[in-house]
Amino acid sequence: MSAVATKRIGKDLQLLLASIKSNNGNNTTGPVVISVDSQTLQEWYVEAKAPVNSIYHKWSDGSERIYKLLVSFTDEFPHEAPKVRFLSVPYSPLVTPDGSVCEEIIVADWSPDQHALDAIMLVLEKVFCTYVESPEEDIFHEARDCLEKNPEEFTARVQQRH
Numbered sequence: 001m002s003a004v005a006t007k008r009i010g011k012d013l014q015l016l017l018a019s020i021k022s023n024n025g026n027n028t029t030g031p032v033v034i035s036v037d038s039q040t041l042q043e044w045y046v047e048a049k050a051p052v053n054s055i056y057h058k059w060s061d062g063s064e065r066i067y068k069l070l071v072s073f074t075d076e077f078p079h080e081a082p083k084v085r086f087l088s089v090p091y092s093p094l095v096t097p098d099g100s101v102c103e104e105i106i107v108a109d110w111s112p113d114q115h116a117l118d119a120i121m122l123v124l125e126k127v128f129c130t131y132v133e134s135p136e137e138d139i140f141h142e143a144r145d146c147l148e149k150n151p152e153e154f155t156a157r158v159q160q161r162h
Helices: 003-023 116-128 141-149 151-159
Strands: 032-040 043-049 067-072 083-086
Touching: 003 032, 003 043, 003 116, 032 116, 043 116, 067 116, 083 116, 141 151
Parallel strands: none
Antiparallel strands: 032 043, 043 067, 067 083
């Protein structure tokens, strides 16, 4: 990994850790990152929660849901956006059953002055909050069809343990 990428990823990791410390896992209005494990600089394992007003916040039994994500970086970072993938896969039009996220969500407006936390939060916001208004970013069309044809069934699938 280049010195530029290594230095920048380290800086972004510090920003993410500061964000986690400052929010204390509180997520009343938006998604929140609650932990990060970075065994290597190139891959971060992130845990996040959906906002409390989102159908993604709880399981059908009422217990709070925690999502695991993998954030990976190439040698071209920060000129190339990090990749974000769900390891705990939500049922969403914006996420494939294997956890891949529509890349356009991140890369469309990415610039080198943005941080990894910006990319992570953008993905979480789109998947948990604005998925209804984002059909152009769909990559799992079955979920969009379910959302449009049977919203109650969509909610049940979102909250069902897999």
